[in-house]
Amino acid sequence: MRQVILDCDPGIDDALAIFTLLAEPDVAVLGMCATVGNVPVDIGYRNLRNLAAFTGRSDVPVFRGAELPLVRGYAFDPLVHGEDGLGGAELPESSAPVQTENAVIATCRMLHEAPGNVTWIATGPLTNVALALRLDPSIREKVDRLVVMGGSTLRGNITPVAEFNVWADAEAWRVAVESGVPLTMVGLNVTHQVACSKEDYAEIRRMPGKVAQAADRMLAYYEEVYRRQGWGEAKLHDVVAVLEAIQPGICGTVPCSVAVETASALTYGQTVVDDRAKIEDANCDVAMAVDAGAVRRSMLSAIASF
Ligand code: RIB
Numbered sequence: 001m002r003q004v005i006l007d008c009d010p011g012i013d014d015a016l017a018i019f020t021l022l023a024e025p026d027v028a029v030l031g032m033c034a035t036v037g038n039v040p041v042d043i044g045y046r047n048l049r050n051l052a053a054f055t056g057r058s059d060v061p062v063f064r065g066a067e068l069p070l071v072r073g074y075a076f077d078p079l080v081h082g083e084d085g086l087g088g089a090e091l092p093e094s095s096a097p098v099q100t101e102n103a104v105i106a107t108c109r110m111l112h113e114a115p116g117n118v119t120w121i122a123t124g125p126l127t128n129v130a131l132a133l134r135l136d137p138s139i140r141e142k143v144d145r146l147v148v149m150g151g152s153t154l155r156g157n158i159t160p161v162a163e164f165n166v167w168a169d170a171e172a173w174r175v176a177v178e179s180g181v182p183l184t185m186v187g188l189n190v191t192h193q194v195a196c197s198k199e200d201y202a203e204i205r206r207m208p209g210k211v212a213q214a215a216d217r218m219l220a221y222y223e224e225v226y227r228r229q230g231w232g233e234a235k236l237h238d239v240v241a242v243l244e245a246i247q248p249g250i251c252g253t254v255p256c257s258v259a260v261e262t263a264s265a266l267t268y269g270q271t272v273v274d275d276r277a278k279i280e281d282a283n284c285d286v287a288m289a290v291d292a293g294a295v296r297r298s299m300l301s302a303i304a305s306f
């Protein structure tokens with residue numbers, strides 16, 4: 001049974017990724033952590049608790065993490081995910097016990113307590129991840145893979161060269177990249193290839209379950225934002241990363257040397273990916289291809305299963 005810890009900033013595509021993760025029978029989700037990112041951490045933490053309860057998985061403990069990025073400030077922009085972070089989906093309030101342990105401490109504890117190694121997944125900025133790696137570098141020995149949605153080998157999205165999760169806390173990404181943790185980067189160069197088709201939307205609308213109805217509501221909001229902004233189809237960024245973590249190989253990866261820009265105002269948050277690197281110099285497996293159809297089919301199957 002694959003053991004997983006998820007760190008995220010829900011967020012609509014985070015929510016779809018969480019549905020996909022929690023539906024997987026061969027995965028033991030040890031815990032889920034909220035970090036500042038798409039929304040302030042209080043909203044992300046509330047969304048994460050409610051997503052766990054809504055899917056009948058209040059057994060998965062949810063922890064509140066970083067309020068602010070490591071160095072830079074934080075300005076919340078509701079453009080993409082809405083003020084509530086879930087496109088107005090309005091999930092019922094969870095009645096699960098509130099975890100008073102901070103996400104960073106809890107992550108280190110869960111990694112040490114886990115029998116065997118853990119697949120650590122991050123679909124938001126890496127602030128919690130960096131703090132955990134700095135607090136207790138020995139946790140690296142318990143991580144089989146840290147699979148992260150972030151970065152890009154090509155263009156950015158929040159700036160011409162930076163992807164949002166890196167741009168939100170580039171110093172945190174630098175800590176992770178330089179930590180020696182076994183890192184897999186699932187960047188925009190692959191996630192931009194993955195979006196629901198019209199048939200997918202119609203299939204979700206035909207599903208009877210409440211999770212499908214919530215997913216339909218979130219996707220409708222998300223798709224409208226993308227359409228209004230002229231960004232094309234609504235991209236399932238975080239779903240790709242979660243599926244690479246639980247179905248290794250859904251992405252094709254290449255060992256590269258990755259560096260992160262933290263000094264330049266112009267290119268802050270850019271991931272500089274060197275695929276010329278010799279294997280021994282590589283610090284990250286970088287996704288260069290993805291089976292987009294398999295991602296979409298897995299997500300639809302997961303949503304239908306609740
Ligand atoms: O750039 C895409 C990433 O930024 C996704 O994780 C999305 O949820 C936002 O956090």
Ligand code: CA
Pocket residue numbers: 008009010011013014037038123124238
């Ligand atoms: Ca996210």
